[in-house]
Amino acid sequence: MTEAVLAARDLTFAYQRQPRPVIVDFDHDVLRGSTTALTGPSGRGKSTLLYLLGLMVRPSSGRVLVAGHGASDLSDAQRARVRAHHFGFVFQDAALDPTRSVLDNVTEPAIYGEMDRVDAVARAAALMSRFDVDLPPGHRPGQVSGGQAARLALCRALLLAPPIVLADEPTGNLDDAAATVVMNGLLEHAAEGGTVVIATHDTRVVARCDVVVTL
Numbered sequence: 001m002t003e004a005v006l007a008a009r010d011l012t013f014a015y016q017r018q019p020r021p022v023i024v025d026f027d028h029d030v031l032r033g034s035t036t037a038l039t040g041p042s043g044r045g046k047s048t049l050l051y052l053l054g055l056m057v058r059p060s061s062g063r064v065l066v067a068g069h070g071a072s073d074l075s076d077a078q079r080a081r082v083r084a085h086h087f088g089f090v091f092q093d094a095a096l097d098p099t100r101s102v103l104d105n106v107t108e109p110a111i112y113g114e115m116d117r118v119d120a121v122a123r124a125a126a127l128m129s130r131f132d133v134d135l136p137p138g139h140r141p142g143q144v145s146g147g148q149a150a151r152l153a154l155c156r157a158l159l160l161a162p163p164i165v166l167a168d169e170p171t172g173n174l175d176d177a178a179a180t181v182v183m184n185g186l187l188e189h190a191a192e193g194g195t196v197v198i199a200t201h202d203t204r205v206v207a208r209c210d211v212v213v214t215l
């Protein structure tokens with residue numbers, strides 16, 4: 001049987017001071033090597049669900065299991081460790097730190113993931129070359145295009161070759177060519193044995209995922 005690398009059990013989540021929960025009794029198994037699109041209309045909770053699965057917010061009730069182990073009820077420090085070892089994130093609108101160079105943005109997960117600086121820089125250079133964003137390392141995010149920022153965010157997410165990549169609207173505002181590069185990168189990660197979950201309303205992305213979850 002194919003193993004669930006990530007699972008939601010009776011997951012319910014309400015933002016503080018909000019009358020209604022955004023996610024209610026959500027159950028799902030994400031299988032190793034799969035690509036999953038979380039889709040649905042704006043405001044249905046795609047991003048929220050992605051952050052729950054990525055252990056960035058705690059569920060109001062229910063659990064998230066990572067590699068078969070309950071993870072959402074761990075302490076903040078323990079969840080941070082699980083995040084560092086299991087997940088890579090592509091945040092909405094790339095979310096690069098404008099105060100740091102593009103290289104330091106891409107190598108940032110190494111700080112949490114126990115990869116030394118020399119290896120991190122080499123791996124970053126290889127990824128930046130593969131995705132055709134081998135910019136001068138001192139460049140700042142303010143000096144790059146939206147498509148380049150999206151590819152740099154992908155490089156950052158893949159830096160530690162994480163078992164699971166979670167991506168929040170990774171192709172938002174990208175033209176077809178740039179969206180294809182980013183999507184190909186995510187699909188290649190899955191083809192290499194990684195697992196990919198994407199919150200998106202981009203039909204170009206949904207069409208290329210193995211599993212579609214509509215919220």
Ligand SMILES: Nc1ncnc2c1ncn2[C@@H]1O[C@H](COP(=O)(O)OP(=O)(O)OP(=O)(O)O)[C@@H](O)[C@H]1O
Nearest residue numbers: 015016018022041042043044045046047048049201
């Ligand atoms: N920090 C917050 N506090 C209170 N409510 C929030 C917060 N963040 C999101 N929400 C609400 O939760 C609901 C789900 O938001 P979420 O961003 O997860 O949806 P989404 O499906 O990803 O939307 P979109 O496609 O527009 O990005 C929305 O009604 C939103 O207004």
